[in-house]
Amino acid sequence: xxxxxxDVASSDSALRAFLHGLPGVDRxxxxxxxxxxxxRSIKTTAKAQAIDLAISMVDLTTLEGADTAGKVRAMxxxxxxxxxxxxxxxxxxxxPDLVEVAVQAxxxxxxxxxxxxxxxxxxxxxxxxxxxxxxxxVAAGADEIDMVIDRGAFLSGxxxxxxxxxxxxxxxxxxxxxxVILETGELAAYDNVRRASWxxxxxxxxxxxxxxxxxxxxATLPVTxxxxxxxxxxxxxxGRQVGVKPAGGIRxxxxxxxxxxxVHETAGDDWLSPDWFRLGASSLLNDLLMQxxxxxxxxxxxxxxxxxx
Amino acid sequence: MAIFEYAPAPESRDLVDIKASYGLFIDxxxxxxxxxxxxxxxxxxxxxxxxxxxxxADDVDRAVRAARKAFGGWSALPGAERAKYLxxxxxxxxxxxxxxxxxxxxxxxxxxxxxxxxxxxxxxAHFFYYAGWADKLEYAGFxxxxxxxxxxxIPWNFPLLMLAWKIAPALACGNTVxxxxxxxxxxxxxxxxxxxxxxxLPPGVVNIVTGAGETGAAVVGHPEVDKVxxxxxxxxxxxxxxxxxxxxxxxxxxxxxxxxxxxxxxxxIDQAVEGIVNGIFFNQGHVCCAGSRLLVQESVQEExxxxxxxxxxxxxxxxxxxxxxxxxxxxxxxxxxxxxxxSAVGESEGAERWSPACELPxxxxxxxxxxxxxxxxxxxxxxxxxFGPVLSVLTFRTPAEAVEKANNTPYGLSAGIWTExxxxxxxxxxxxxxxxxxxxxxxxxDPASPFGGYxxxxxxxxxxxxxxxxxxxx
Numbered sequence: 203x204x205x206x207x208x209d210v211a212s213s214d215s216a217l218r219a220f221l222h223g224l225p226g227v228d229r230x231x232x233x234x235x236x237x238x239x240x241x242r243s244i245k246t247t248a249k250a251q252a253i254d255l256a257i258s259m260v261d262l263t264t265l266e267g268a269d270t271a272g273k274v275r276a277m278x279x280x281x282x283x284x285x286x287x288x289x290x291x292x293x294x295x296x297x298p299d300l301v302e303v304a305v306q307a308x309x310x311x312x313x314x315x316x317x318x319x320x321x322x323x324x325x326x327x328x329x330x331x332x333x334x335x336x337x338x339x340v341a342a343g344a345d346e347i348d349m350v351i352d353r354g355a356f357l358s359g360x361x362x363x364x365x366x367x368x369x370x371x372x373x374x375x376x377x378x379x380x381x382v383i384l385e386t387g388e389l390a391a392y393d394n395v396r397r398a399s400w401x402x403x404x405x406x407x408x409x410x411x412x413x414x415x416x417x418x419x420x421a422t423l424p425v426t427x428x429x430x431x432x433x434x435x436x437x438x439x440x441g442r443q444v445g446v447k448p449a450g451g452i453r454x455x456x457x458x459x460x461x462x463x464x465v466h467e468t469a470g471d472d473w474l475s476p477d478w479f480r481l482g483a484s485s486l487l488n489d490l491l492m493q494x495x496x497x498x499x500x501x502x503x504x505x506x507x508x509x510x511x
Numbered sequence: 512m513a514i515f516e517y518a519p520a521p522e523s524r525d526l527v528d529i530k531a532s533y534g535l536f537i538d539x540x541x542x543x544x545x546x547x548x549x550x551x552x553x554x555x556x557x558x559x560x561x562x563x564x565x566x567x568a569d570d571v572d573r574a575v576r577a578a579r580k581a582f583g584g585w586s587a588l589p590g591a592e593r594a595k596y597l598x599x600x601x602x603x604x605x606x607x608x609x610x611x612x613x614x615x616x617x618x619x620x621x622x623x624x625x626x627x628x629x630x631x632x633x634x635x636a637h638f639f640y641y642a643g644w645a646d647k648l649e650y651a652g653f654x655x656x657x658x659x660x661x662x663x664x665i666p667w668n669f670p671l672l673m674l675a676w677k678i679a680p681a682l683a684c685g686n687t688v689x690x691x692x693x694x695x696x697x698x699x700x701x702x703x704x705x706x707x708x709x710x711x712l713p714p715g716v717v718n719i720v721t722g723a724g725e726t727g728a729a730v731v732g733h734p735e736v737d738k739v740x741x742x743x744x745x746x747x748x749x750x751x752x753x754x755x756x757x758x759x760x761x762x763x764x765x766x767x768x769x770x771x772x773x774x775x776x777x778x779x780i781d782q783a784v785e786g787i788v789n790g791i792f793f794n795q796g797h798v799c800c801a802g803s804r805l806l807v808q809e810s811v812q813e814e815x816x817x818x819x820x821x822x823x824x825x826x827x828x829x830x831x832x833x834x835x836x837x838x839x840x841x842x843x844x845x846x847x848x849x850x851x852x853x854s855a856v857g858e859s860e861g862a863e864r865w866s867p868a869c870e871l872p873x874x875x876x877x878x879x880x881x882x883x884x885x886x887x888x889x890x891x892x893x894x895x896x897x898f899g900p901v902l903s904v905l906t907f908r909t910p911a912e913a914v915e916k917a918n919n920t921p922y923g924l925s926a927g928i929w930t931e932x933x934x935x936x937x938x939x940x941x942x943x944x945x946x947x948x949x950x951x952x953x954x955x956x957d958p959a960s961p962f963g964g965y966x967x968x969x970x971x972x973x974x975x976x977x978x979x980x981x982x983x984x985x
Contacts, residue, residue: 225779225780226778227779228931231779231782232781232782235781235782241624244517245518246518247516247518248516248518249518251515252515465515474515
């Protein structure tokens with residue numbers, strides 16, 4: 203496979219032939235497998251470990267039109283000190299114009315700054331705009347760029363266009379890591395999820411990410427399962443490891459733990475670290491903190507015992 | 512780096528209160544048996560769970576007479592009245608689902624995940640389904656006349672589910688029953704007897720006699736039994752067929768299998784792997800329709816086997832009561848010996864044996880998930896039913912060859928086809944000599960779909976509309 207991979211993107215037809223030659227995904231079977239893994243029972247020590255691991259994988263996110271420097275600074279503080287002795291989160295994720303604020307707030311903390319560039323969330327702009335959007339974020343100090351793919355191009359079969367855009371954005375990223383958002387809710391078919399995953403990885407993605415969080419359904423378990431299978435198979439084929447980030451709709455500790463089980467039993471424990479698996483979420487952290495405290499004290503506290511930021 | 516380990520998540524054993532000894536259930540009462548009692552053990556620990564009565568020929572005679580006596584009243588009830596009892600039983604099963612699941616896992620060794628998520632829900636579903644038929648028999652096309660007393664003998668692999676498959680249609684059609692559960696797994700049938708009392712089922716409609724082969728023979732051979740239904744080995748099925756021949760009793764047999772699970776090169780590989788795992792490692796392979804022969808197209812053999820082996824590495828073998836266990840204990844020492852023996856034959860005939868690294872508990876009856884590659888049709892392990900977590904991998908080149916190989920077996924209970932091509936599924940399904948053909952799935956059971964075999968896998972159908980035929984005087 204490795205020899206042919208070099209030629210895969212030589213033409214639109216070669217790329218199409220490769221992507222359509224990937225094994226199909228049976229929707230019923232994939233849904234069933236994800237549901238079965240969702241019934242794993244994680245308790246006591248395993249649960250405590252899972253909760254802390256999940257917290258360390260969170261990309262704390264604010265992507266609102268109303269975002270301000272004050273809001274971002276407050277969120278950054280929470281990212282470093284979630285409360286109750288919990289570990290810091292993996293990254294904060296903001297719009298490009300707020301990267302600088304986050305970078306200053308997080309200097310020296312080890313928490314990464316991620317930014318959604320490339321005409322997020324629709325991706326409907328020219329490549330020039332997407333590249334300069336990316337460059338702006340990188341220049342401001344972003345460690346990670348979350349780019350959206352052109353779903354229109356993908357769905358109309360112009361795979362090479364999508365590929366080339368990813369390559370161009372990756373080049374603009376410089377040292378920053380590139381997370382490619384597939385927006386799986388808009389791709390609809392599971393076969394498309396697998397194809398888009400491979401397309402992004404072939405083009406140089408460091409991470410593949412399910413959703414922008416602006417489209418429903420966002421990160422469903424079966425979709426994450428398919429993406430985990432893709433990164434596993436991609437590493438087998440090329441030796442290169444790519445991370446996975448489900449984002450959007452993961453709100454509860456239960457959901458987060460189900461995701462970890464999926465990683466554990468599909469791609470394997472090599473992916474069970476913030477370097478290779480992230481949870482894109484805005485409201486998940488407090489539920490994790492609440493469950494963490496419940497586990498430690500045996501009692502649930504009310505929402506006012508957890509901070510809002 | 513953190514390695515994710517699941518902490519043990521055991522279901523509570525305290526949900527079931529098992530007494531030291533149990534009697535027979537005859538005419539609505541628990542009574543002593545006159546044979547020498549036997550012990551039923553937990554196959555995961557070898558601990559004795561309870562002592563159970565053995566029904567002698569006299570006891571069986573009492574049970575059959577009780578059933579005969581009850582038949583008049585039961586069969587005369589309007590269908591809607593019988594349905595009420597069946598619905599009530601179904602609801603009690605749902606209410607007591609956790610208790611039944613724990614009991615079944617204790618007695619049988621199957622993982623609680625399966626008894627909880629598959630067995631018990633299906634048991635309730637069967638009673639609901641046939642309750643629905645009880646007052647609609649005229650529309651089924653087999654008449655409305657029940658046969659009389661049904662003598663039923665069931666196996667140890669799905670003790671409660673097989674009981675439901677037998678008892679639900681029998682009662683719906685107006686028959687009364689004498690049922691003998693397997694001697695290694697009698698407890699859930701006795702719990703069911705208690706459920707019948709809870710449902711205030713008229714005495715004698717359901718009778719449970721426990722014991723070994725002799726008790727079964729007494730049930731089958733009793734002259735007052737009008738219908739015999741048996742699920743189990745082909746060997747015992749033959750004996751029963753001989754015993755019943757010429758007596759005028761109606762007979763249905765659901766016997767062994769050696770199902771082919773056929774994977775084409777265009778299959779959805781990840782889901783096919785899941786289907787193969789589910790096909791052969793579900794219930795430790797103690798499934799008569801288990802996909803024990805994997806037929807894989809040569810062009811994807813390597814890729815598929817690599818995926819399959821990786822997947823087997825994630826199977827969790829161990830304590831059946833742990834909610835995270837995928838593969839439980841082998842049901843008995845005897846069955847374990849049989850699996851070991853046939854696996855040894857596989858190796859000695861030159862097939863390549865592989866198991867994932869897995870630690871088996873010290874006590875109890877355990878066998879690791881096992882794959883044999885390089886298997887040919889002429890290997891014993893490709894012909895004989897192993898009834899354990901052992902998969903034989905064979906290859907084929909063309910669809911026609913796949914059909915030939917799949918049909919080249921004395922059995923014909925089930926088959927699986929894995930391909931993205933719909934037309935090929937239909938083409939194959941037409942040609943496979945198997946009672947059930949699953950497409951892109953395996954081991955799916957539903958009360959509405961009939962189940963049964965070709966050739967040495969037996970005759971008659973259970974489940975669905977077809978399942979009514981066996982209990983009506985057509």
